[in-house]
Amino acid sequence: MELDRIVADIAAEMAAMTERGRVADYIPPLAAVPADRFGMAVIMADGTTHLAGDAEELFSIQSISKVFGLTLALGAVGDALWQRVGREPSGSAFNSIVQLESEHGIPRNPFINAGAIVIADVLLSGYAPREAIGNILRFVRSLASDDSISIDRAVADAELETGFRNFALANYMRAFGNLHHPVEMVLGVYFHQCAIAMNCRQLALAGRYLMNDGRVPSAGFCVVTPQRARRINALMMSCGHYDNSGDFAFRTGLPGKSGVGGGILAVAPGIASIAVWSPGLNQQGNSQLGSLALERLAQRTGWSVFEPRKG
């Protein structure tokens, strides 16, 4: 089939690339990931799956988990969330603190670290940290219809040991009253959600609700309303790649969320849920080959949220 060939071609082209970016090295478990990996999974609205390269190899989803955290937090508190987190691209690095002072501890959006830390605080309401982490993991497992998905403890522990910037962000927001639980508890939740390990196939499965107006037809359940799914996609498109979000949108025309583990979840609404993984990162901390692979996929398939509607 045509799409099988496109996906296989892209994987072969990525395998031949020498400019692969830099693998994250702020914690040993990520620094140890071989730079030569590339995986891709495309799951169509009818459930048809196209895999290439290292699509079955587990990696740390890191900031891609912010999409699932946001979805759960919106389910818990609805639009009240927007009193504590903004919806604007930051134009700054994912772990930047600069805007928090002038903006009174309200993070620009849910996909920078500060925003995801506020969301972890929301997810803690009424739960012990262990329960909140369990809720996130259970949610991801149900989205992917896969109970084998788990948290990499070595990654979670290393995040805690080296998370000085995240502690700074959290303490700063707590000073403004925008965190309601102790910083250690909130970051415990945040570090564990970042440490969820998945492969491209599982991640593309977990993203199906975003391509399908909030529903997972093949799994027979509804995750969010159509409006909420569209809004999450809008945020992914405008903020999902930090200070590289404009360039990612320009190149792919698709909503996407990256993680510093080298994964990207992208959505072609109505058509496909796509996951790519290559651990080498560009200057802004997004997968270098993952972005390129998605750009080529979008070009060759014509998938874009800006495609004129026919009829």
Ligand code: GLN
């Ligand atoms: N765990 C990472 C951090 O908090 C996640 C960042 C990312 O994936 N961009 O710094």
